[in-house]
Amino acid sequence: MMESLVAPIPMEYNRLALEGTHENSTDNAKRPAPLTGGCRIEGYVRVKKVPGNLIFAARSGAHSFDASQMNMSHVISHLSFGIKISPKKMSDAKRLIPYLGRSHDRLNGRSFINHRAIDANVTVEHYLQIVKTEVVTGSGSREHKLIEEYEYTAHSSLAKSVYIPVAKFHFELSPMQVLITENSKSFSHFITNICAIIGGVFTVAGILDSILHNTIRIMKKVELGKNF
Structure with missing residues (x-):
């Protein structure tokens, strides 16, 4: 499996590396070497809000590559756009909008493996349609x-490559934006709704009473043998 191409790296090590500290100053532990050919890529990329491509390919001016032997299988541990959202903030937002965040990292944990059963020189392409979503609470000066x-939505496909195969991510930001706002209702609006409900109940009760009264009157006429 593709997961065995790179030995696992503890998350704690990544945190200490970003902070520039070590849990133990005498600990000279290094990242474990890969078990077989492969690599791990992690980081951030700043892009403009226009359609573009993020391409992972093997390039070297001092080496040559046999494209027929290259396998662009990969596992996506995490892929998202925008500022990283803390779990607490996402949890608070989901209390208001339960469906929020379902497509924030749609490709997380997905594997795209080429078992050589298809063909050599295969490029894996991902097409991502990105939509910005904002959640605003309060109104006026209290707007937050x-x-x-x-x-984003993602569609993946395989394509025959003429040259060296690559892993390609084509992203396109939608011109549409989803804006979710929270508008509080006034007390007068609540009273109006209550009055409307009460009025509706009385109206329905009056209609049912009229139908019942006319039905009883007709039945009495039939019993008396009157022609109506």
Whole structure:
């Protein structure tokens, strides 16, 4: 499996590396070497809000590559757009909008493996349609942006490559934006709704009473043998 191409790296090590510290100053532990050919790529890429491509390919001016022997299988541990959202903030937002965040990291944990059963020189392409979503609470001077995230849909396919195969991510930001606002209702609006409900109940009760009264009157006429 593709997961065995790179030995696992503890998350704690990544955190200490970003902070520039070590849990133990005498610990000279290094990243484990890969078990077989392969690599791990992690980081951030700044892109403009226009359609573009993110391409992973083997390039070297001092080496040559046999394209027929290259396998662009990969496992996506995490892929998202925008500022990283803390779990607490996402949890608070989901209390208001339960479906929020379902497409924030749609490709997380997905594997795209080429078992050589298809053909050599195979490029794996991902097409991502990104939509910005904002959640705003309050109104007026109390307006507060609770969360801002980018959700995306993904479609993946395989394509025959003429040259060296690559792993390609084509992303396109939608011109549409989803804006979710929270508008509080006034007390007068609540009273109006209550009056409307009460009025509707009385109206329905009056209609049912009229139908019942006319039905009883007709039945009495039939019993008396009157012609109506």
